[in-house]
Amino acid sequence: MTPYKKLSQIQKVMPLNTLQVDKMEGMTVRNETRVTQFILLGLTSNPDLQIVFFVLFLAMYLLTISGNLLIMVTIYVDCQLHTAMYFFICNLSVLDLSFSTITVPKALVNFFFQSKTISFGGCIAQLFFFHFIGGAECFHLTLMAYDRYVAICNPLRYTTIMNRRVCLLLVVSTWVGGFVHAFAQAFPTLQLSFCGPNEIDHYFCDAHPLSLLACSSTFASKTADLVNSGTLTLGCFLGVFISYVYIITTVLNIRSTTGRRKAFSTCASHLLVVTLFFGPSVFTYMRPSVTFAADKMLSIFYNVMTPWLNPFIYTLRNEKGKAGKQLENICSVAG
Known part of the structure; x- marks a missing residue:
């Protein structure tokens, strides 16, 4: 033979x-042996808790969709809202809606059915788009901090600096930055070999849980995860922090108490969103690759709760004549 x-x-x-x-x-x-699919273990194996999580996730996801869509429609139809600030809020709604849609529908299916599998290609795609939209949102929140800095520290030049062309270029750059970040995150993971266990201790695919299952060297993947995601979250957080140092310094020099209150009110909603998004993200991606059960719960803050809360936060804080009343109607629906 x-x-x-x-x-x-x-x-x-x-x-x-x-x-x-x-x-x-x-x-x-x-x-x-090549793994062709993974099993997402989810948040819990308790059937009763799975039902609770299903109801909570479904309610928050439906409110996320309705709240963000209403914000986008309201800003589009009302000419009074065709300003830089509301343009950025509209793009944030697009990002929030996309961010939740990447992971929540799959998590709902896994909570409801016994089958919790996801194909290898679907897992890598989920990882890529999760970091694509998540990275774009990090850049966008930093951009919104810069917008508030220009509005408060250079009010007379605001319309000149933040003109329509500049705003469009800045928003496009956040999406491009998110794409580059996602590629740098997904490519090292794609080079790993998976030939053994296929159970992911999470409710969605991410680089760190996947690297724990690899049967080849994970040094490059873990280094990329720590450096890439860590640098992104910390860099954007520092950008926001520096912007608000200048903002607070300028506001404190305002003699009028009413003026100071209005200036702080303008920034309060953005600061709250930044805290909810960057707080858990920095803790998750700026530490060594050690498994913590709390990571799954922390991811709910920036992956599920923040997109749900953003419509409520911004519609509650931003008032502008007729537009303020319209956005308060959105608040009653999304909140």
């Missing part, structure tokens, strides 16, 4: 996702 015939017979009895390692007459064939 020739080596080629022997090899063909071996491959006939092997599964499609495995290759056989054997040395025969100078030939070596690889034996490596």
Whole structure:
């Protein structure tokens, strides 16, 4: 029997996702089981708690959709809201809606059904788009802090600096930055070999839980995860922090108590959103790769709760004549 015939017979009895390692007459064939799907363990294995999480996630997701869509429609139809600040709020609503849609529908399916599987390609796609939209939102929140800085520290030049062309370019740059971040995050993970356990201790696919299942060296992947995501979250957080140092310094120099109150009220909603989004993100991605059960719960803040709360926060804080009343109606629906 020739080596080629022997090899063909071996491959006939092997599964499609495995290759056989054997040395025969100078030939070596690889034996490596390739994982074709993963199992998402979710937040809990308790059936009763799964029902509770299903109801909570579904309610928050539906409110996220309705609240953010209403904000986008209101800003689009009302000419009074065609300003830089509301343009940025509208784009934030697009990001929030997209961010939740990447992970929440799959989590709802896993809570409701016993099958919790996700294909290898679907897992990598979820990881990529999670970091794509998440990175774009990090950049966008930093951009909104810069917008508030210009509005408060350079009010006379605000319309000149933040003109329509500049605003559009800045928003496009946040999406491009998110794409670059996602590619740098997903590519090292895609190079890993998965040939053993396929149970992900999370309710969505992320780089750190996936790296724990790899059967090849994870040094490059873990380094990329820590450096890339850590640098992004910390860099954007510092950008927001520096902007607000200048803002607070300027506001404190305002003699009028009413003026100071209005200036702080303008920034309060953004500060609250930044705290809810960056707080858990910095803790998750700026530490060494150690498994903590709290990570799954913390991810709910920036992945589920923040997109749900943003419509309520911004519609509650931002009042502008007729637009303020319209946005308060949104608040009653989204909150």
